[in-house]
Every structure is written in structure tokens, then in C-alpha cells.
Amino acid sequence: MSPLRGMVLKLSAVLLFVIMASLIKASSDVVPPGEAVFFRSFFAIPIILGWLVLRRDLSTGLRTRNPAGHFWRGLIGVSAMACGFAALGLLPLPEVTVLGYAAPILTVVFAALLLGEKIRLVRMSAVIIGLVGVVIVMLPQLGNESMGTSAKWGVALVLASAAFKALAHVHIRKLVQHETTSSVVFYFAVTATCLSLFTSPFGWVMPDALTASQLIGAGFIGGVAQILLTEAYRNAEAAVIAPFDYASILFALIIGYTIFDEIPTIHTLIGSVVIVGAGVLIIWRERQLGVKRGPARSNLTPHG
Template identity: 40%
Template structure:
């Protein structure tokens, strides 16, 4: 289910990229609005539809939604200005930002191993980004599409990490269905509010691609959720990195994009750092479980 969700998410990215020159707010609207359809069907089938709307923390959901929309818009900008493999791979830096922000904003204790993984992963990010970011020194600056795309991708990753911290706080009191549904609704409204700022008339192929992207987003969310339901996070999460292989193949065959040496080397470093973080979290989880068992009174 996790691998299926990766493929469907990649299909969503391909549709958005293939749609061409469409304003970001319009992309966000279609991606979010049509994602609601499969999500609501799933919740109705599970008899959780009404429960999904109920919350005692609407402001927290809206804040999480707005942060998520900012990240989504930046990701879409990067997707339309960068080769597909590069845009996808830069997203893998998110767990590294989550570690940093957890220490800074939540005061969590981060040990040397994970700090080492962060630094190692950031080296990979620099290797991927350097050819594009070095274009700033040429005097072209943000007029260069790839330089702007890399900047947007890295900013989106950092903003997405903030969204993850907000989700961490929400899951303590809210159900997953509520979080997913409120995010979809918030991002749909936020996208719709950009209508006065210049949406474009869509051709039938563009409309089909955007509606398909939205449906793919909702289906992928369901598959991902079900995948985590049937196995531990530490078991399922590493399969996220198979997307790098699929993205390289899709970029080559669909858009004629050849992955650069920098992207492959940097991507492997980022993936290695991410896998180490997952492994380390799994080990710490086992240690905490063992400690709880040891401290529990015998029966």
C-alpha cells in the first residue's frame, strides 16, 4: 500500500507538471478540492464522515492547513520549474528539518547521532542544489527558473516540516480522519481565494490533468494511511525512497529529463541520512519499550 501510494502521488506530480503554465492558487484548488472526493467516500464507508468534521480545535486545524497550503504552493512552483527527479528528491530533506525544528521550537532532546544524520543529509542537499543555486552568482538570480525552483523546493521542505510539528500536536487530541479532512477543506478554500488574482481558462486536457491530480492526491492519502495501519512506521517509511527511482524513470520517459550526477550522488546521501534517522527512531522506540517493561511491576 505504501509503494502504491508513492506511485499515485508521483502520478499526481506528473499531472500537475504536465498541465503547464497554471497559476499556483489554481493548482492548489484543484489538487485539494478533488482530493476530498475519495477521502469523503472512504470516511463514509468507515462511518466516520460526521466524526471527521467534529473538532474542539478548529483554529489549530486552520493554522495547520494554511502552513500546509504554503508548502504545497511552493512545491508546485518547484515542480513546474525543476526536473521531476530533482523536485521529488529535495523533498526528502523534510525529516532533517523536522529534527532541527523539534529541537528549536519544541525543546526535544536530539542526540549526536541524529545531528550527524542532519549534517550528512544537508551535504546531500547542497550537492543536489549547487548547480542551480550557483546560477545566482551569474547575475541572473531569480530570473533563472532552476535557481528559483530549488529555492522554492527547499523553502517548501522547511515549511512542510513546520506543518509536521503542528500535526504532531494535533494527533494528541484529534483523529487522523479529522486532520486529513480539515486540511483538505482549508487548502481548497485557500486556493479558491486566489481566484481574483488571475486564474486562467483551462483547456480540456489541462482540466482533465488537474482533476486527475486531485483524485490521485486523495487516493494516495488513503493508501498511505492504510499502509501505516497495517505495519509499523519504521517498516513502512523506508519505502518512501523508492520514489526516487520512479521519479528518475518518469522524468526521462515522459519529459526527456536526464538525472544529473549531482542529483544522483546528493540524492543517495539524503536517502542514506533519512534511512538512518528512521532506523535510529526504531532503535530508540525499542529501547523505550524495553525500559517500560523493565520498570513495570511483575504480575
């Protein structure tokens, strides 16, 4: 293992995921979320296949003993991705990024309900703190009628995305007990591509050259980011590099301000600090308990 290499790979992956989200956001006025999911998933497949070939792991990556498990992981993941992409068209990039970090908090709750994991005082405190942070970020939309319904729909969609991502996290924890990381990565991209096609009757459009390049770029960048993320957890323990997820908030603030002229509200800044604190507390507690979830985490992203 090389912890420093793992940290660099993790930061690179996080930055690429934010860039991917920015490209999706830039195209959100032209294409519907389902179409964006198709481009994001389909154009990631060649990158993933190339990675498996270079690793001489193609046969392992294509082998599965649980196709139904991959289907359900794909369905949940596509739901998370579609809700998140829809939210990008309605809310500022930093706000979507911050609210998306409700997913690790909800994972603790779902793991207790679905997997029977115990929630003791520290974890319960982290969940409560994180939810307080979410409420702080949501206050401007919930308490200001002038914000309009689009912003409120955006909040609802990003929270739905976080809930679906949390369910995906829990499902992957079970899936990787018998499936390889390579197969989970590959079959998610394939399943997401196929499932996204079912949204084509709901308003798909022929994108112009600029929009198409943004969507294709999002797919390629997302595929590269997924590989870097997987390799990061191969080089360092999850507890060491998991906190670097929260660098995405800083990247989103910078890109949101420079590209989209989005100035974060004081509620977003305060809420992000509270949510990050809750997430770090969960990570610390898992490290104390010796919970090793590297294989599962390597398949997760901030945006589904």
C-alpha cells in the same frame, strides 16, 4: 497488523503521489500554483468523504475540538504545496523530489526548536549529512550562471516547500494528540481548498480540456494516495514502511525520463543517495528510541 499489506499500500501511495506531481507539472505552463492547489484539494474531498463513509467513520472525521489547529495546519500545508507546485514548473521532476526530502531532516531541527525534542549525536549527524546531500543537488544551479534565474528560483521554492512541510510535520505531531487521523485528513483538504481561493486574483485561468483533466486527475489521485498512505500506517509500524518513501525518487527518475525527457545530473544522483542515507539514519534512530509517530506520519506526503 499486516506488514506486507502495509508495504504494498505504502509503495502504491508513493507511486500515486509521484503521478500526481507529474500531472501538476504537465499543467504548470498553463495554470498558476494557487489554482493547481485548488484542484488538488477540492477534488480530493469526495474521495476522502467516500472513504470515511465506507469506514463508517464520517461523524468522527467531521468532529473536531481544535478548528484553529486545523486552520494553521492548512495554512502551513497550503504554503508547502504551492511552493512545491511552483517548483515543478521550474525544475526537473527528480530534482524536486530529491530536494523535497529535506523536509524530514528539517523536521528534526524544528521538533527540537518548537517541541523541545533532544537532538543527540546520531540525529545531528543525520541532519548534517542530509544538508550535505541537499547542497550537492543544488551545486549545478548555484555554481553555473548559465542555468538562469528560473532554476535558482526553483531550488529556493522547493526548499521553502520542504521547510513548510517540516513545520506541518511538527504541527501535526501536536494536533493528533487530541484530533483523529480522519479529521486531520478531511479538514486539511477543506482548509486547503478554501485558502487556495484567495489566490484567484493572481492570474487564475480557464484551463482547456486537457489541462482540466490533468488537474482533476491530480486531485482524485492525490485523494486516493492519501487514503492508501493512511491505511499503510494502519497495517504496519512506521519504522517498517517509512523507508519506502524513498521509492518516490526511483519513480520520479523513471517518469521524468520517459514523460518529460529529463535526464538526471550526476549531482542529483549522488545527492539523492546522501539524502536517502540521512533519512534512513533518522528512521533507524527513531526506531531505536521507540518513537511512535504513525498517526502523524499517516497525514504527510512528499509534496505537502
